[in-house]
Amino acid sequence: MTQTIDFYEQNADSFFESTVGVEAQDLHQAFLAYLPQNATILDAGCGSGRDTLAFLRQGYRVFAFDGSECMAKRAADLTGLPVQTSLFLDYTAGQLFDGIWACASLLHVPVEQLAVTFSHLSKFLKNEGVFYCSFKLGSGEVVRKGRHFTNLDEPGLEAILTTTDLEMAKSWITTDLRPGRENEHWLNAILKKASLKKA
Incomplete structure (x- = not known):
């Protein structure tokens, strides 16, 4: 992850500007439909803070972290929340959440x-909690412009989940929401935490 984090440290301003205004309301609503009123949400890898801010404006209690210190600062400036700097496997919290949002x-x-990353994060989900994630649609791993990407399709994600306590509730494909990238496709998934862990 070090090389990827370095990319965001060095390109925080341009990445913030290119993502903070992206309209993601349809994705938000697909996720929020599974959550109770006044739910607590963890934005895991919050980037610009765009989604954290959207959830806050709808009355949800939101907590956020990002692996890049520079991105965490920009997200904190945008949202007015303290945004923790942490890698996924280092993250810890003193509470459980109704939902985890891990968009791109x-x-x-x-x-x-x-x-192991899914399993670690799911420790902070309440039983029957909901976990949204998204991946570039495809298979295999690639490094582009200093960033590592793991591409997944639905069977690939299902295979990864077999050793976790998360189960697929819904998946769907979307095009990239950023202008000029309409030919890129994304796998979106809603995962639910099982009441009992798998053996």
């Missing part, structure tokens, strides 16, 4: 570390 963030985790 877990895709930077190497595929061999994804199952």
Whole structure:
């Protein structure tokens, strides 16, 4: 992850500007439909803070962290919240959340570390809690312009989840929301935490 984090440290301003205004309301509503009123949400790998701010404006209690210190600072400036700097496997919290939102963030985790990363984050979900994640649609791993990407399709994600306490509730494909990238496709998934961990 070090090389990927370095990319965001060095390109925080341009990445913030290119993502903070992206309209993601449809994705938000697909996730929020599974949550109770006044739910607590963890934005895992929050980037610009765009989604954290959207959830705050709808009355949810939101907590956020990002692996890049520079991005965490920009997200804090945008939202007015304290945003923690942490890698996924280092993250800890003194509470459980109704939902975890990981939009285009877990895709930077190497595929061999994804199952343990899902399992670690799910520790902070309430039973029956909901976990949204998104990956560039495809298979395999690639490094582009200093960033590592793990591409997944639905069977690939299902295979990773078999050793976790998360189960697929819904998946769907979308095009990239950023202008000029309409030919890129994303796998979106809603995962639910099982009441009992798998053996």
